[in-house]
Amino acid sequence: MENRYLRKDDKLNNFIPIPLSLLDSKLSSTTLLVYGCLLGRGILSQKNGWYDQNGAIYVRYTAPQLARDLGKGKSTVKASLKELETAGLIERRRMGLTMTNIYIKVPCSSESGQYSDHAGQKSDLPKPENKTYSGQNSSPSEVRKPDPSKYNRINNGTYHKEYIVREGESF
Structure with missing residues (x-):
């Protein structure tokens, strides 16, 4: 890749926008990158008119797509999405x-370290309904006693019982 100096008439394309106020936050660097990718998609959604009945912009970006785009693992991206939800930056x-x-949500820094969409106001997004879909089991899974490990059987003497070698016997 060839590099050159940035010029006054250059337009920057294909970059990840990260708000400066988040650089001082306790979010991990991967989480900041994930948020930047989501925000970049949000800007694109804004241009394309992807908003709900309340006017809130949304994106559709799956964890595998994010992982592929950032060169990270799916579990890392999922953890970052959870971190962003906990920080109040996405829903x-x-x-x-x-x-x-x-x-x-665009960060409006507050003293608590949390971020909100409109300077501390509650979200006006509709609350999700708890639905069970066909084929989905809504009852908690059964808790069973785990099978004993090989380590436990070895240590309690199940495997190696004492054997006395008699004269004339071989192993």
Whole structure:
């Protein structure tokens, strides 16, 4: 790749926008990159008119797509998405069985370290309904006693009982 100096008439394309206020936050660097990718998609959604009935912009970006785009693992990206939700920077809303709308919140820094969409106001997004889909079991899974490990059987003498070698016997 060839590099050159940035000029006054250059337009920057294909970059990840990260708000400066988040650089001082306790978010991990991977989480900042994930947020930047989501925000970049949010800008694109804004241009394309992807908003809900309340006017909130949303994106559709799956964890495998994010992982591939950032060169990270799916579990790392999922942990970063969870971290962004905990920080109040995104909200995920399921739309059916497979699609999830991710609503991006613009940071308005507060003293608590949390971020909100409109200077501390509560979100005006509709609350999701708890639905059970056909084939989904809503009861908790049964808790069973785990099988004993090989380590436990060896240590309690199940495997190596004392054997006395008699004269004339061989192993």
